[in-house]
Amino acid sequence: MDNPFKCSCEIMWIKKFQEAKFYTETQDLYCIDDNNKRTALLDMKVPNCDLPSANLSNYNITVVEGKSITLYCDTTGRPPPNVSWVLTNLVSNHESDTSKNPASLTIKNVSSMDSGLWISCVAENIVGEDQASAELTVFFAPNITFIESPTPDHHWCIPFTVKGNPKPTLQWFYEGAILNESEYICTKIHVINQSEYHGCLQLDNPTHLNNGAYTLLAKNEYGEDEKRVDAHFMSVPGDEYETTPNDLGDTTNNSNQITSTDVSNKENEDSITVYVVVGIAALVCTGLVIMLIILKFGRHSKFGMKGPSSVISNDDDSASPLHHISNGSNTPSSSEGGPDAVIIGMTKIPVIENPQYFGITNSQLKPDTFVQHIKRHNIVLKRELGEGAFGKVFLAECYNLCPEQDKILVAVKTLKDASDNARKDFHREAELLTNLQHEHIVKFYGVCVEGDPLIMVFEYMKHGDLNKFLRAHGPDAVLMAEGNRPAELTQSQMLHIAQQIAAGMVYLASQHFVHRDLATRNCLVGENLLVKIGDFGMSRDVYSTDYYRVGGHTMLPIRWMPPESIMYRKFTTESDVWSLGVVLWEIFTYGKQPWYQLSNNEVIECITQGRVLQRPRTCPKEVYDLMLGCWQREPHMRLNIKEIHSLLQNLAKASPVYLDILG
Ligand code: AMP
Numbered sequence: 001m002d003n004p005f006k007c008s009c010e011i012m013w014i015k016k017f018q019e020a021k022f023y024t025e026t027q028d029l030y031c032i033d034d035n036n037k038r039t040a041l042l043d044m045k046v047p048n049c050d051l052p053s054a055n056l057s058n059y060n061i062t063v064v065e066g067k068s069i070t071l072y073c074d075t076t077g078r079p080p081p082n083v084s085w086v087l088t089n090l091v092s093n094h095e096s097d098t099s100k101n102p103a104s105l106t107i108k109n110v111s112s113m114d115s116g117l118w119i120s121c122v123a124e125n126i127v128g129e130d131q132a133s134a135e136l137t138v139f140f141a142p143n144i145t146f147i148e149s150p151t152p153d154h155h156w157c158i159p160f161t162v163k164g165n166p167k168p169t170l171q172w173f174y175e176g177a178i179l180n181e182s183e184y185i186c187t188k189i190h191v192i193n194q195s196e197y198h199g200c201l202q203l204d205n206p207t208h209l210n211n212g213a214y215t216l217l218a219k220n221e222y223g224e225d226e227k228r229v230d231a232h233f234m235s236v237p238g239d240e241y242e243t244t245p246n247d248l249g250d251t252t253n254n255s256n257q258i259t260s261t262d263v264s265n266k267e268n269e270d271s272i273t274v275y276v277v278v279g280i281a282a283l284v285c286t287g288l289v290i291m292l293i294i295l296k297f298g299r300h301s302k303f304g305m306k307g308p309s310s311v312i313s314n315d316d317d318s319a320s321p322l323h324h325i326s327n328g329s330n331t332p333s334s335s336e337g338g339p340d341a342v343i344i345g346m347t348k349i350p351v352i353e354n355p356q357y358f359g360i361t362n363s364q365l366k367p368d369t370f371v372q373h374i375k376r377h378n379i380v381l382k383r384e385l386g387e388g389a390f391g392k393v394f395l396a397e398c399y400n401l402c403p404e405q406d407k408i409l410v411a412v413k414t415l416k417d418a419s420d421n422a423r424k425d426f427h428r429e430a431e432l433l434t435n436l437q438h439e440h441i442v443k444f445y446g447v448c449v450e451g452d453p454l455i456m457v458f459e460y461m462k463h464g465d466l467n468k469f470l471r472a473h474g475p476d477a478v479l480m481a482e483g484n485r486p487a488e489l490t491q492s493q494m495l496h497i498a499q500q501i502a503a504g505m506v507y508l509a510s511q512h513f514v515h516r517d518l519a520t521r522n523c524l525v526g527e528n529l530l531v532k533i534g535d536f537g538m539s540r541d542v543y544s545t546d547y548y549r550v551g552g553h554t555m556l557p558i559r560w561m562p563p564e565s566i567m568y569r570k571f572t573t574e575s576d577v578w579s580l581g582v583v584l585w586e587i588f589t590y591g592k593q594p595w596y597q598l599s600n601n602e603v604i605e606c607i608t609q610g611r612v613l614q615r616p617r618t619c620p621k622e623v624y625d626l627m628l629g630c631w632q633r634e635p636h637m638r639l640n641i642k643e644i645h646s647l648l649q650n651l652a653k654a655s656p657v658y659l660d661i662l663g
Helices: 009-019 249-256 260-265 271-300 341-346 357-365 420-435 466-472 475-480 491-510 563-568 573-588 600-608 621-630 641-653
Strands: 030-032 038-040 050-056 061-064 069-078 082-086 093-097 103-108 118-124 129-147 156-165 169-174 185-193 196-203 212-220 223-231 379-387 392-402 405-415 444-448 454-459 523-525 531-533
Touching: 050 118, 061 069, 069 082, 069 118, 069 129, 082 103, 103 118, 129 212, 156 212, 156 223, 156 563, 185 563, 185 600, 196 563, 379 405, 392 454, 420 444, 420 454, 466 475, 466 523, 466 573, 491 531, 491 573, 491 641, 563 573, 563 600, 573 621, 573 641, 621 641
Parallel strands: 050 129, 061 129, 129 223
Antiparallel strands: 030 038, 050 069, 069 103, 082 118, 093 103, 118 129, 129 156, 156 196, 169 212, 185 196, 212 223, 379 392, 392 405, 405 454, 444 454, 523 531
16 A cells, blocks of 8 residues: 655654564555665665664662762664663762763762662664663661650550661660560561661560660661660559559549558548548549450450451461550460550559459449340341351341330341350450440440350441442442432531541540541441441451451551551551541542552552542542541641541531532
């Protein structure tokens, strides 16, 4: 067939294209040469017309920080190619000369920040282009860029970040002496970003014997860095009234003003004063103990209020926030056994060191906790609602539960073939759930423990979990549905949902309860758009892609976690606030998975590097600002849960026309 090409170097790229078999058309291409002769393009010969090639003098670019390095790029090609360097994100000073062949690039005073960058030399001429690339590796001495005193959590953790290349060796010193790591005190690296290592010195159930100065020494062949922090885990047994940094609020601190020695030394004082002091002390102790139960069982719950910890209570991966830590003694705790690190930090009661403490005295500790027992013959199963990590969930009718109704619909959660430990957990969790009562926390009615399976009875929430509900009321579902179409959620309905979850979270925070796994999959929807924070641990199977498996069986909801939870496994009320921001995002995207376009590893990288989720299309600016307030990198900079609740309440009340939809 005719074509208008003139045989020349200008169309050589087409020939190369054909030769490279990118060209899929069947027709042959021709060109007209200088003698007006038709030549097949594949046979075209043009002098001084070749593809360029680029070659680097060195493909293994390693350099020590502060030094300089020169790279050469040798190029061929006719006509001679233009050469350029691609140095995306390079921060070190550099000079290049592309006027000569080979072209040169000198990087001066190389910064460790440039380690891992790719450097490319591009040669381009009329025929095409070639590129040669190499990764820059910068060796540098370790730098401990972050270290902090430990805060109470499931595991105590002294969080740190160390940079260094090659990977520094880490050695801890306790009170100046080498600390020999063991099962109970060990370094965990949770995240590695290039040459940056984020982790914890993780301590299982430390006692007053572990209080003191901890020094981290990071070393590699280029140097070393050392940083020290002071850690106070608990007070010396017997010093119940001594002040510690971990005391619970004002009440405790007030009581601290009067030591036990003070009392004994004041024999001459009015005896009424002594009684008052003893009374306050007793009250404070009782308060602490109640708090202790709530915190302890909250995080070990398999059925109710808690997050990933439920799933992994028997996991042997000690990196997990869900892992049960050892007791104060040298015996590791069983899943139900030992007190939680949080509890140790919250109280100075020496019985904490007794591994049997929780085993014997729960009911005595909180005599007013009355877990309702429901007879099995009063529960009639109707149909399965779903299945979680621990057992099936059924819709059931429950007879004789409330005086005003003969029977009511309930959701029952079953735990089959429970071991002795699981049974103990079950009873404690029941106590916890009995104590957590709020209009936006799913109502717990009681247990049925006659035989197998063990059963927990909850109020039935007609529309199931919030994530499914959002998806069912999003634009996709509305489009797909035939006949009886579900209505798409309006913005004020979304705000109404968000506001209710925030109200539940205000309550949990007031109970010093850290949820750790707040997500729409863990909220339930009832009639009239009533939303409650519901069960948690059991959603794992259905939503397994929402969790990230770290070794063993440990699953972490990384897409809902802030940087400090990912890097140091630190879970606090502030990390719950971050998750609440993600829940808002889920609501305004009709239940999309956060960072759905990224793999788990990419999500970890994004979050730890400070990226946040984008504003959903239908989200008013005011609400996105609120999300951003939840996603401040520094936990103390995040909005307070009460502020969030009142902001959402106000927005929900305001007429939607005042909301700036377009931003
Ligand atoms: P879970 O294992 O708790 O995630 O529950 C499995 C399924 O049961 C989920 O899809 C929930 O929608 C449903 N479910 C759990 N608890 C309740 C409840 N209290 N009322 C109604 N449905 C529930």
